[in-house]
Structures are given as C-alpha cells and as structure tokens.
Amino acid sequence: xxxxxxxxxxxxxxLNSANSRTAGVYLAGGLFSLSFFLLIDAASFSKSLxxxxxxxxxxxxxxxxxxxxxGMLVINxxxxxxxxxDTFAYSGDGVAxxxx
Numbered sequence: 001x002x003x004x005x006x007x008x009x010x011x012x013x014x015l016n017s018a019n020s021r022t023a024g025v026y027l028a029g030g031l032f033s034l035s036f037f038l039l040i041d042a043a044s045f046s047k048s049l050x051x052x053x054x055x056x057x058x059x060x061x062x063x064x065x066x067x068x069x070x071g072m073l074v075i076n077x078x079x080x081x082x083x084x085x086d087t088f089a090y091s092g093d094g095v096a097x098x099x100x
Contacts, residue, residue: 036065039064040065043057
C-alpha cells in the first residue's frame with residue numbers, strides 16, 4: 001500500500017454508484033423519522049397515566065428533537081442545484097458560495 005493514503009482499507013467501488021447514494025439518503029430519512037417518532041412516543045407515554053415510573057420528560061429532554069427537526073428543515077430547504085454552481089471565489093454572484 002502506498003504511504004500517502006489516509007485510510008488503510010480502500011473504499012469499496014459499490015459506494016460510488018448512484019443507487020447506493022440514493023439508498024443511503026432514504027435510509028437516513030427513515031432513521032430520522034423513526035427516531036423522531038420514538039421521541040414523541042416516549043414523551044407522550046411519560047405523561048400518561050399508564051406510566052408507573054416517576055420519570056417524566058421535561059422541556060430539556062425535548063431540546064435535541066427540536067434542534068434536529070430545525071436542522072432537517074434548514075438542510076432540506078436549500079435547493080441542491082444551488083450548491084453545485086459556482087467556484088469557491090468570493091467575486092461575482094456567488095450563489096453557490098452563499099448557499100454553502
């Protein structure tokens with residue numbers, strides 16, 4: 001192996017395909033929606049009468065879910081074509097640089 005590589009093992013070629021990238025995007029979206037559902041489910045169950053424990057979710061426990069939902073909305077509100085337009089120069093219109 002050459003000594004200028006960063007990682008010891010090479011990246012598999014199937015990771016470069018468009019289908020695996022699309023599957024990764026759908027998998028990430030599914031994991032996000034599942035975790036958001038579990039957060040809401042745990043919060044609603046902790047306030048119900050069926051919960052026999054003394055633990056109840058407070059606002060502090062909701063903060064990670066709120067910030068992750070806001071982050072998802074910000075990320076998904078940027079159009080993908082705006083990110084792949086210009087160079088990294090500071091001159092000109094710079095729409096892609098502003099979006100990045």
